Amino acid sequence: MSTDFQPHFTDIKVRGYHLDLYGHVNNARYLEFLEEARWGFTDSHGSLDYFTAAGIAFVIVNVNINYRRAALMGEELRIETAMKKIGSRSGVIHQVVKLKGTDTVVADADVTFVIFDTKRNAAMSMDGELRAMFERLPMWPAKEHKAH
Amino acid sequence: MSTDFQPHFTDIKVRGYHLDLYGHVNNARYLEFLEEARWGFTDSHGSLDYFTAAGIAFVIVNVNINYRRAALMGEELRIETAMKKIGSRSGVIHQVVKLKGTDTVVADADVTFVIFDTKRNAAMSMDGELRAMFERLPMWPAKEHKAH
Amino acid sequence: MSTDFQPHFTDIKVRGYHLDLYGHVNNARYLEFLEEARWGFTDSHGSLDYFTAAGIAFVIVNVNINYRRAALMGEELRIETAMKKIGSRSGVIHQVVKLKGTDTVVADADVTFVIFDTKRNAAMSMDGELRAMFERLPMWPAKEHKAH
Amino acid sequence: MSTDFQPHFTDIKVRGYHLDLYGHVNNARYLEFLEEARWGFTDSHGSLDYFTAAGIAFVIVNVNINYRRAALMGEELRIETAMKKIGSRSGVIHQVVKLKGTDTVVADADVTFVIFDTKRNAAMSMDGELRAMFERLPMWPAKEHKAH
Numbered sequence: 001m002s003t004d005f006q007p008h009f010t011d012i013k014v015r016g017y018h019l020d021l022y023g024h025v026n027n028a029r030y031l032e033f034l035e036e037a038r039w040g041f042t043d044s045h046g047s048l049d050y051f052t053a054a055g056i057a058f059v060i061v062n063v064n065i066n067y068r069r070a071a072l073m074g075e076e077l078r079i080e081t082a083m084k085k086i087g088s089r090s091g092v093i094h095q096v097v098k099l100k101g102t103d104t105v106v107a108d109a110d111v112t113f114v115i116f117d118t119k120r121n122a123a124m125s126m127d128g129e130l131r132a133m134f135e136r137l138p139m140w141p142a143k144e145h146k147a148h
Numbered sequence: 149m150s151t152d153f154q155p156h157f158t159d160i161k162v163r164g165y166h167l168d169l170y171g172h173v174n175n176a177r178y179l180e181f182l183e184e185a186r187w188g189f190t191d192s193h194g195s196l197d198y199f200t201a202a203g204i205a206f207v208i209v210n211v212n213i214n215y216r217r218a219a220l221m222g223e224e225l226r227i228e229t230a231m232k233k234i235g236s237r238s239g240v241i242h243q244v245v246k247l248k249g250t251d252t253v254v255a256d257a258d259v260t261f262v263i264f265d266t267k268r269n270a271a272m273s274m275d276g277e278l279r280a281m282f283e284r285l286p287m288w289p290a291k292e293h294k295a296h
Numbered sequence: 297m298s299t300d301f302q303p304h305f306t307d308i309k310v311r312g313y314h315l316d317l318y319g320h321v322n323n324a325r326y327l328e329f330l331e332e333a334r335w336g337f338t339d340s341h342g343s344l345d346y347f348t349a350a351g352i353a354f355v356i357v358n359v360n361i362n363y364r365r366a367a368l369m370g371e372e373l374r375i376e377t378a379m380k381k382i383g384s385r386s387g388v389i390h391q392v393v394k395l396k397g398t399d400t401v402v403a404d405a406d407v408t409f410v411i412f413d414t415k416r417n418a419a420m421s422m423d424g425e426l427r428a429m430f431e432r433l434p435m436w437p438a439k440e441h442k443a444h
Numbered sequence: 445m446s447t448d449f450q451p452h453f454t455d456i457k458v459r460g461y462h463l464d465l466y467g468h469v470n471n472a473r474y475l476e477f478l479e480e481a482r483w484g485f486t487d488s489h490g491s492l493d494y495f496t497a498a499g500i501a502f503v504i505v506n507v508n509i510n511y512r513r514a515a516l517m518g519e520e521l522r523i524e525t526a527m528k529k530i531g532s533r534s535g536v537i538h539q540v541v542k543l544k545g546t547d548t549v550v551a552d553a554d555v556t557f558v559i560f561d562t563k564r565n566a567a568m569s570m571d572g573e574l575r576a577m578f579e580r581l582p583m584w585p586a587k588e589h590k591a592h
Contacts, residue, residue: 015483017322017476021312021369027208028183028313031176032461039459060175064212073317163335165328165470169460169517176461180313187311221465323504324475331472356471360508 005141007082008044010037011100014075024070030107031063034095037079038111041093045137056124057116061090065109069099076100082138086131089123090114094140153289155230156192158185159248162223172218178255179211182243185227186259189241193285204272205264209238213257217247224248230286234279237271238262242288301437303378304340306333307396310371320366326403327359330391333375334407337389341433352420353412357386361405365395372396378434382427385419386410390436449585451526452488454481455544458519468514474551475507478539481523482555485537489581500568501560505534509553513543520544526582530575533567534558538584 012033020026025033051058071077077097084094090112097107114123115130124130160181168174173181199206219225225245232242238260245255262271263278272278308329316322321329347354367373373393380390386408393403410419411426420426456477464470469477495502515521521541528538534556541551558567559574568574 013483013487015480016317017324017479019315019317021315021319022205023317026183026313027211028176028179031179035174035176035461036459039457043457057170060215062212062214063175064210066210067208161335161339163332164465165331165472167463167465169463169467171465171467174461183313184311187309191309318501322479323507324472324479327472327475331470353466356511358508358510359471360506362506363504 005082005138007080007096007138007140008037008041010040010079010081012036012077012079014071014073014077016073018071019073022070024072027067030065030067030097030109033077033079033097034063034065034081034109034111037081037095038093041081041137050133055118057118058113059116059123060111060113062112063109064112065107067107068105069107071097071099071106077106082140083134084110084140086126086134088126091126091134153230153286155228155244155286155288156185156189158188158227158229160184160225160227162219162221162225164221166219167221170218172220175215178213178215178245178257181225181227181245182211182213182229182257182259185229185243186241189229189285198281203266205266206261207264207271208259208261210260211257212260213255215255216253217255219245219247219254225254230288231282232258232288234274234282236275237273239274239282301378301434303376303392303434303436304333304337306336306375306377308332308373308375310367310369310373312369314367315369318366320368323363326361326363326393326405329373329375329393330359330361330377330405330407333377333391334389337377337433346429351414352426353414354409355412355419356407356409358408359405360408361403363403364401365403367393367395367402373402378436379430380406380436382422382430384423385421387422387430449526449582451524451540451582451584452481452485454484454523454525456480456521456523458515458517458521460517462515463517466514468516471511474509474511474541474553477521477523477541478507478509478525478553478555481525481539482537485525485581494577499562501562502557503560503567504555504557506556507553508556509551511551512549513551515541515543515550521550526584527578528554528584530570530578532570535570535578 014025018025018029076099078100080096080098081093083091085092093111093113095109095111096105098105115126117124126134162173166173166177224247226248228244228246229241231239233240241259241261243257243259244253246253263274265272274282310321314321314325372395374396376392376394377389379387381388389407389409391405391407392401394401411422413420422430458469462469462473520543522544524540524542525537527535529536537555537557539553539555540549542549559570561568570578
């Protein structure tokens with residue numbers, strides 16, 4: 001609950017090819033926006049190298065996304081990304097898409113993942129070094145998260 | 149729970165451009181597959197004309213998707229689509245992506261929508277003619293749905 | 297020029313997620329439509345297995361696409377695909393996107409490719425068994441092609 | 445040929461969802477990269493507002509793209525965009541995708557467009573104020589362009 005919490009920020013401007021029939025960003029496109037933001041989150045914390053070296057893969061098992069307000073041509077979006085939960089065998093990343101510079105939420109999502117050991121072909125327990133790595137990532141404060 | 153329930157079927161073969169870094173169909177692409185299947189579902193039941201004529205729009209407010217098994221190059225997928233729930237102000241479509249000809253579930257999703265009156269700029273109550281239209285669509289039997 | 301020439305046909309119906317800002321199928325999306333049609337072309341002639349077995353890859357080096365008429369929501373497109381030219385080190389596939397059941401051309405493209413030997417890391421000469429394989433594919437008659 | 449020519453720059457980092465079967469950025473995706481860069485080019489020169497106000501649309505009639513080197517996961521691309529030609533009824537934008545910070549060309553494209561008068565439903569002549577607007581944009585020097 002410290003005041004210095006800061007999620008990772010990714011900015012995207014809505015372009016013509018993001019839109020669909022209704023002139024709104026298409027539902028599927030948001031999942032690309034969220035993936036873009038998660039790669040940025042990963043870049044900022046160096047975990048991709050760790051994963052590649054360890055022969056493990058980040059596998060998404062569930063996405064639960066709320067579409068709260070249509071995003072329109074030319075609007076600037078800011079995606080906030082941070083960890084929400086680290087369980088025993090899975091984790092949850094929470095991502096919020098806002099109109100940049102405002103509190104208007106365009107979409108928000110919980111993205112549940114497992115860490116997969118590609119050699120043993122099985123999900124790994126989130127403990128030891130692996131758990132420590134996720135615990136070093138920015139985590140949504142319990143209170144702030146409830147607001148969504 | 150009659151035995152003659154039949155969801156709408158949409159078949160898609162996995163192609164090179166559907167895949168990502170891991171050689172699996174990308175998470176975002178499934179939302180396009182699901183949208184494709186919903187348009188097929190709509191085509192089969194003529195509701196698009198009704199919507200256009202009535203000045204109303206189908207707006208998705210939540211997608212909750214489970215990714216259960218990676219889909220690979222050349223695999224044939226069958227998407228089963230039917231209504232799951234018709235609430236007072238929203239509805240839920242349930243969609244299951246299987247390996248065609250098998251019971252292997254690749255992904256399944258609940259897609260929650262509202263019907264939006266574009267003239268009044270507000271979600272409509274799901275009653276009267278509108279509710280009747282949705283009640284005429286195929287609906288997942290309670291039991292079969294639980295299996296997922 | 298024989299009357300029994302028949303390109304490969306792939307049918308695609310324009311959906312909401314294919315459209316962009318202008319309510320037209322987006323320029324980039326056509327390249328996915330063309331790729332879809334080439335995979336169908338390949339499926340029909342069994343060459344993918346040959347490629348995989350031989351450790352060779354199909355690599356596109358140029359796409360030259362004309363956008364002739366916007367495609368709109370709900371329109372049914374038919375993509376015609378056949379070989380146009382087999383050179384000494386590259387080949388050209390010509391693809392025409394029409395409104396299904398009409399002669400109206402929506403888009404047409406020349407797609408130039410090389411066959412890449414992934415072991416030697418070099419483009420292969422189009423001769424011997426490789427050339428024979430391409431010569432067995434449907435080829436646009438010189439005259440018909442000029443019409444485009 | 446002056447030394448102060450500067451195209452518009454757009455930077456894109458290759459992410460997992462950009463890749464396809466071969467682990468390379470997919471052919472279709474480059475057209476989205478080029479569109480992203482053209483919107484940035486437009487943003488920098490304020491022409492979108494002009495277009496919207498004048499009831500005219502920018503319509504692409506041909507894309508001729510060379511794929512010169514596969515782009516891989518994590519690579520940083522820089523897209524250079526400038527005018528190549530202003531004809532009497534059409535124009536050409538030339539775009540070059542390089543590995544950022546190098547002269548390695550990943551792809552380059554000529555994008556031919558017409559300006560469409562949506563009220564008269566016809567392509568406009570590129571003269572008067574319209575031509576002047578395009579002449580104020582950065583233009584590839586004849587010599588530098590030949591290098592591609």
